[in-house]
Amino acid sequence: MSRVLNGIVAVCPDLGIGNHGNLPWHPVRLSNEFKHFRTMTATSSVTGKQNVVIMGRKTWFSIPEKNRPLNNRINIVLSRQCKAPPAGVHHLVSDFSSALRLVDTELADQADQVWVIGGSSLYKEMMESPGPRRLFVTRILKQFDCDTFLPEINPDKYRLLPKFPGVPEELQEENGIQYRFEVYESKEQ
Numbered sequence: 541m542s543r544v545l546n547g548i549v550a551v552c553p554d555l556g557i558g559n560h561g562n563l564p565w566h567p568v569r570l571s572n573e574f575k576h577f578r579t580m581t582a583t584s585s586v587t588g589k590q591n592v593v594i595m596g597r598k599t600w601f602s603i604p605e606k607n608r609p610l611n612n613r614i615n616i617v618l619s620r621q622c623k624a625p626p627a628g629v630h631h632l633v634s635d636f637s638s639a640l641r642l643v644d645t646e647l648a649d650q651a652d653q654v655w656v657i658g659g660s661s662l663y664k665e666m667m668e669s670p671g672p673r674r675l676f677v678t679r680i681l682k683q684f685d686c687d688t689f690l691p692e693i694n695p696d697k698y699r700l701l702p703k704f705p706g707v708p709e710e711l712q713e714e715n716g717i718q719y720r721f722e723v724y725e726s727k728e729q
């Protein structure tokens with residue numbers, strides 16, 4: 541079986557994921573939601589290997605400088621314009637297929653799971669890629685202003701799993717904001 545491509549995203553009811561370069565609910569912090577993101581993306585199942593996070597340039601710069609690069613993960617950033625990796629970036633690539641090729645060649649001995657962490661166009665490429673994919677979605681049950689969106693999750697291509705190891709099933713609440721975790725799997729495996 542080929543490598544599973546994972547995506548992880550937190551979305552408002554209208555599928556909004558960002559506003560003015562930040563999360564829609566900024567400055568409210570959803571610490572446990574962030575912990576979920578960290579646990580899922582940073583936990584490698586293979587001793588001596590690290591997971592890979594793939595993101596667009598704007599998502600990279602949306603991460604507070606002190607938290608870049610995301611620790612214990614190999615950080616790959618996509619840009620068509622950057623000529624050299626911004627400070628802290630491990631690998632800069634100019635398109636999505638180059639990112640996956642890098643993982644399967646130069647990084648093959650170091651890389652375990654691959655996680656696409658945003659933004660919009662990267663999610664679209666990940667969701668439309670061939671092969672097995674999993675999408676970890678946090679449904680934020682409150683609407684905030686958004687200018688950046690997740691593409692629709694096509695029910696012909698993805699099924700919602702009833703449960704997934706390590707992902708809480710019960711309704712979550714932080715700072716008065718309710719949310720729940722969902723995991724979708726591509727029907728194509």
Ligand SMILES: NC(=O)c1ccc[n+]([C@@H]2O[C@H](COP(=O)([O-])OP(=O)(O)OC[C@H]3O[C@@H](n4cnc5c(N)ncnc54)[C@H](OP(=O)(O)O)[C@@H]3O)[C@@H](O)[C@H]2O)c1
Pocket residue numbers: 548549550551556557558559560561562563595596597598599600602618619620621622633634635636657658659660661662665688
């Ligand atoms: N809610 C969530 O879970 C979540 C997750 C991630 C991000 N966000 C939010 O989403 C927003 C950022 O996302 P975004 O969609 O605006 O931007 P983005 O995808 O992070 O970055 C866009 C930039 O990435 C590069 N890029 C994207 N696709 C590429 C491709 N296929 N090949 C080469 N380069 C590519 C381009 O950089 P150049 O212009 O340099 O060529 C493009 O301008 C922020 O508000 C952030 O907070 C939210």
